Amino acid sequence: MNTLSNTSNDLVKQAGEAGNVAALISDLQQLLPASGLIMSTESQRPFECDGLAVYQQLPLITVIPETVDQVQGILRLCYSHRVPLVPRGAGTGLCAGAMPHAEGVLLVMTKLNKILHINQHTATARVQPGVRNLALTDAAKPMGLYYAPDPSSQIACTIGGNIAENSGGVHCLKYGLTVNNLLQVTLVTIEGKLITLGGDGLDEPGMDLLSLFVGSEGLLGVVVEAKVKLLPRAPRVQVLLAAYDSVTAAGDSVAALIAQGIIPAGLEMMDHLAISAAEDFVKVGYPTDAQALLICELDGTDAEVEEQLAVVSQCFKLHGAKNVRVAKDAAEADALWQGRKAAFPAVGRISPDYYCMDGTIPRSKVGHVLTRISELSNTYGLRVANVFHAGDGNLHPLILFDASVDGELERAELLGGDILTLCVDVGGTITGEHGVGLEKMPQMPYQFGDAELAQFRRLKAAFDSEELLNPGKGIPTLKYCQEYRSLQHG
Amino acid sequence: MVDLTQQLEDQVQHAYVTKTPLKIQAGNTKAHLGRETSGEVVDMANHTGVVSYSATELVIRVRAGTKISQLNDLLAEQQQRLPFDPPSFNGEATIGGTVAANQTGASRPWFGGVKDSLLGLGLINGYGEAMQFGGQVMKNVAGFDVTRLQCGAMGSLGLITDVSIKLLPEFKAGHTVTFEMTAEVALEAMLRWANLSLPITGMSHFQGLLYVRLQGGDSGVTSASNFLGGEQLNFVAAKEFWQALKEGRLLQPTSNQILWRWSGASDSPISAVSNTSLINWAGAERWILETGSNPPLEGLTQHKGGDRLAQVFGAVSPPQQALQQRIKYAFDPHGILNAGRLYSWM
Ligand SMILES: Cc1cc2nc3c(=O)[nH]c(=O)nc-3n(C[C@H](O)[C@H](O)[C@H](O)COP(=O)(O)OP(=O)(O)OC[C@H]3O[C@@H](n4cnc5c(N)ncnc54)[C@H](O)[C@@H]3O)c2cc1C
Numbered sequence: 001m002n003t004l005s006n007t008s009n010d011l012v013k014q015a016g017e018a019g020n021v022a023a024l025i026s027d028l029q030q031l032l033p034a035s036g037l038i039m040s041t042e043s044q045r046p047f048e049c050d051g052l053a054v055y056q057q058l059p060l061i062t063v064i065p066e067t068v069d070q071v072q073g074i075l076r077l078c079y080s081h082r083v084p085l086v087p088r089g090a091g092t093g094l095c096a097g098a099m100p101h102a103e104g105v106l107l108v109m110t111k112l113n114k115i116l117h118i119n120q121h122t123a124t125a126r127v128q129p130g131v132r133n134l135a136l137t138d139a140a141k142p143m144g145l146y147y148a149p150d151p152s153s154q155i156a157c158t159i160g161g162n163i164a165e166n167s168g169g170v171h172c173l174k175y176g177l178t179v180n181n182l183l184q185v186t187l188v189t190i191e192g193k194l195i196t197l198g199g200d201g202l203d204e205p206g207m208d209l210l211s212l213f214v215g216s217e218g219l220l221g222v223v224v225e226a227k228v229k230l231l232p233r234a235p236r237v238q239v240l241l242a243a244y245d246s247v248t249a250a251g252d253s254v255a256a257l258i259a260q261g262i263i264p265a266g267l268e269m270m271d272h273l274a275i276s277a278a279e280d281f282v283k284v285g286y287p288t289d290a291q292a293l294l295i296c297e298l299d300g301t302d303a304e305v306e307e308q309l310a311v312v313s314q315c316f317k318l319h320g321a322k323n324v325r326v327a328k329d330a331a332e333a334d335a336l337w338q339g340r341k342a343a344f345p346a347v348g349r350i351s352p353d354y355y356c357m358d359g360t361i362p363r364s365k366v367g368h369v370l371t372r373i374s375e376l377s378n379t380y381g382l383r384v385a386n387v388f389h390a391g392d393g394n395l396h397p398l399i400l401f402d403a404s405v406d407g408e409l410e411r412a413e414l415l416g417g418d419i420l421t422l423c424v425d426v427g428g429t430i431t432g433e434h435g436v437g438l439e440k441m442p443q444m445p446y447q448f449g450d451a452e453l454a455q456f457r458r459l460k461a462a463f464d465s466e467e468l469l470n471p472g473k474g475i476p477t478l479k480y481c482q483e484y485r486s487l488q489h490g
Numbered sequence: 491m492v493d494l495t496q497q498l499e500d501q502v503q504h505a506y507v508t509k510t511p512l513k514i515q516a517g518n519t520k521a522h523l524g525r526e527t528s529g530e531v532v533d534m535a536n537h538t539g540v541v542s543y544s545a546t547e548l549v550i551r552v553r554a555g556t557k558i559s560q561l562n563d564l565l566a567e568q569q570q571r572l573p574f575d576p577p578s579f580n581g582e583a584t585i586g587g588t589v590a591a592n593q594t595g596a597s598r599p600w601f602g603g604v605k606d607s608l609l610g611l612g613l614i615n616g617y618g619e620a621m622q623f624g625g626q627v628m629k630n631v632a633g634f635d636v637t638r639l640q641c642g643a644m645g646s647l648g649l650i651t652d653v654s655i656k657l658l659p660e661f662k663a664g665h666t667v668t669f670e671m672t673a674e675v676a677l678e679a680m681l682r683w684a685n686l687s688l689p690i691t692g693m694s695h696f697q698g699l700l701y702v703r704l705q706g707g708d709s710g711v712t713s714a715s716n717f718l719g720g721e722q723l724n725f726v727a728a729k730e731f732w733q734a735l736k737e738g739r740l741l742q743p744t745s746n747q748i749l750w751r752w753s754g755a756s757d758s759p760i761s762a763v764s765n766t767s768l769i770n771w772a773g774a775e776r777w778i779l780e781t782g783s784n785p786p787l788e789g790l791t792q793h794k795g796g797d798r799l800a801q802v803f804g805a806v807s808p809p810q811q812a813l814q815q816r817i818k819y820a821f822d823p824h825g826i827l828n829a830g831r832l833y834s835w836m
């Protein structure tokens with residue numbers, strides 16, 4: 001890795017506030033070993049974006065601490081020099097939340113990656129923020145436990161990033177999002193102080209600061225340790241696949257199942273384009289002539305699963321499934337899931353670029369919204385594949401485009417914006433689990449009024465009065481909102 | 491069915507201008523819990539009614555003054571329930587007060603607390619601005635989670651005007667079994683069973699008996715009951731026990747006693763929390779009834795009885811305190827809402 005070199009001097013000049021930056025860099029050099037500082041343009045390239053690669057920016061400097069002390073030191077320095085700081089986990093985020101700040105420090109948390117303790121009795125784990133989501137589940141496996149929130153990116157994404165985004169996964173329908181599986185967070189404030197939120201118990205007295213912090217996108221503090229809940233593995237897991245002639249029928253099945261009071265462990269939906277792309281890619285035997293597929297996972301004791309299996313199959317058939325396939329064994333269940341889990345990369349194979357949206361809507365509106373999306377897709381002349389968490393109404397329309405064709409990216413963004421406002425119009429939200437980041441700033445004033453946005457800004461100031469933590473993301477400034485509204489009405 | 495939002499907004503706006511302290515009150519059957527506060531009363535009790543209820547979506551939105559008992563009746567008609575099973579305190583507790591005081595029943599370890607079912611709420615802050623956060627959908631990460639922040643805030647950040655809650659289907663079957671056990675043996679059993687994927691919705695130890703409640707589908711409950719063994723408790727006695735536990739009737743402090751609440755890791759040894767009178771939440775919540783005013787242990791909540799101007803919710807670290815004061819300021823710059831109700835310094 002490159003350490004302080006000539007490039008850094010260039011950066012110092014570019015940044016304008018030469019004195020400040022030079023002093024910061026020299027202080028950081030005192031604090032961190034050479035391997036913990038990345039300064040050259042070349043070595044910083046891998047960090048210039050997160051999973052939403054259309055937004056790119058090189059930071060002033062990238063730091064990779066290995067201890068909590070170092071993290072505290074870095075924040076103290078940024079605070080005293082008034083330099084912005086952007087925390088980063090694995091960089092799999094999909095809203096440009098971890099995109100660096102041109103005049104700021106990028107704080108990479110991946111080397112704080114130890115699982116500190118797994119307590120089998122209480123089914124809890126204490127972890128550092130850089131622990132990968134799947135690594136935790138793997139470590140808990142010998143004790144019959146697992147970590148429930150399982151984003152499709154779980155092989156790479158970190159617990160720190162999960163907490164910052166309140167991430168979910170295919171199993172959060174029954175087991176909740178990150179916020180429902182977290183007991184405690186230790187964070188470093190922008191002043192470099194340690195604060196612990198939550199506790200060892202289930203409900204601590206006083207306002208729920210822990211929940212406020214979850215999903216705060218690196219705007220309020222840096223996670224340096226977390227205590228999470230683990231769950232016992234269910235003795236029996238059963239996966240079903242139902243094929244439909246229309247997305248509306250599949251959507252109705254979802255609403256009907258929920259209405260009957262069945263909460264499956266997972267309930268995912270894919271539309272025709274997603275089905276064909278996935279089948280081409282992983283070849284697991286998805287019916288490619290279907291217009292929609294539902295993948296449903298039931299779990300529990302043998303008795304519970306048997307009871308539900310009958311109800312679910314019947315409900316799906318009643319609402320138009322032309323075919324319900326029940327996985328015979330674990331291998332077949334895995335195969336059925338594999339197509340869903342590989343859906344994003346599969347779509348990546350049929351289009352040079354794709355843009356993933358994340359709106360959430362009431363479950364009863366799924367059919368209506370998918371129909372509307374396909375109309376919008378025709379209007380904009382861009383294909384849209386749908387693969388999503390149907391059970392909780394969390395859509396992931398994937399807009400297919402080619403960035404090398406002039407104007408297609410812009411069209412994709414406009415289509416995406418229309419989809420998000422559509423979600424708000426039917427009583428939903430612009431983001432269910434991916435976060436606002438830089439990407440969805442334009443839609444924030446559509447979802448929230450001035451009073452709510454001002455309240456968010458005052459909350460931000462309560463944690464970070466100098467606006468140094470991940471500035472320009474998550475919460476739009478007053479000026480931004482005024483400009484947005486004048487554009488809409490102008 | 492009355493919407494008093496405008497009136498409530500006006501009252502707070504006026505108080506903001508005149509810097510008048512306000513005391514938010516709903517059922518007010520429990521004025522002596524938490525810390526004492528004083529001020530012009532803001533009455534939430536008449537701000538009632540269902541704003542929307544979609545049984546097929548399992549989501550309800552109700553005004554804050556709606557009583558838990560009425561809510562339970564309404565949901566029962568559709569075979570649905572509040573997942574966090576809050577106490578209704580003689581039918582008087584309201585949903586707003588329940589969220590503000592973060593009240594959850596015995597199923598807490600398995601079905602989560604108030605925050606786990608709360609999807610959104612309306613809030614009037616200390617400026618008198620009515621705002622909406624969250625919504626009626628299952629997942630929502632736009633903006634900071636102001637909704638869940640209100641759980642346990644005791645009304646110190648704003649008046650909750652309405653709440654949206656995720657519901658669950660009513661259990662089809664229920665069953666309680668008991669075991670004669672010392673606290674030590676019971677704790678071991680609770681820790682073992684809690685991790686077995688059984689349809690357990692309550693595990694408590696009281697006066698030498700371990701109570702295990704099973705709820706769920708017929709076959710699941712029956713097979714779990716066979717697996718656990720123990721002594722079957724009849725329906726009436728079981729209902730009475732869980733009701734009394736939830737409503738805080740099992741341990742009533744006399745005038746010279748204090749009821750303390752301990753919250754911590756469920757595997758903390760019995761000896762670590764001496765003189766425990768009741769174990770709830772499979773070991774994660776313990777209750778101590780003691781004579782005199784000295785806390786038997788550090789970090790306890792002075793739940794009921796004793797000096798209600800003491801720091802009843804326990805001590806907070808200096809950086810936390812500073813942070814909470816800044817958060818309070820962000821919502822209520824003049825400090826007019828339930829001053830001192832949560833902490834003396836807030
Ligand atoms: C193929 C693919 C599939 C995905 N599937 C899902 C899915 O199913 N569900 C889902 O919810 N998401 C999904 N995501 C999105 C993404 O993986 C999650 O948002 C994840 O939680 C990000 O974790 P990360 O470690 O990569 O964080 P980053 O992308 O590095 O950072 C995300 C945000 O967290 C902040 N942050 C990171 N670490 C810390 C810390 N220690 N302290 C404070 N702030 C911090 C950053 O500043 C940034 O704002 C998917 C992404 C991809 C690429």
Ligand SMILES: Cc1cc2nc3c(=O)[nH]c(=O)nc-3n(C[C@H](O)[C@H](O)[C@H](O)COP(=O)(O)OP(=O)(O)OC[C@H]3O[C@@H](n4cnc5c(N)ncnc54)[C@H](O)[C@@H]3O)c2cc1C
Nearest residue numbers: 514516517518520554583584586587588590645649650738
């Ligand atoms: C620590 C503690 C222990 C308790 N133990 C018992 C017990 O053993 N037995 C018993 O009968 N009751 C008990 N209670 C009271 C009870 O749990 C709750 O207060 C009750 O569930 C709420 O109902 P309520 O409508 O009567 O609220 P109130 O008692 O009127 O108010 C409770 C709190 O919430 C605030 N509040 C009420 N409505 C709103 C609103 N709409 N927006 C914002 N804030 C609001 C109030 O200002 C107050 O701080 C206890 C409460 C606390 C805090």
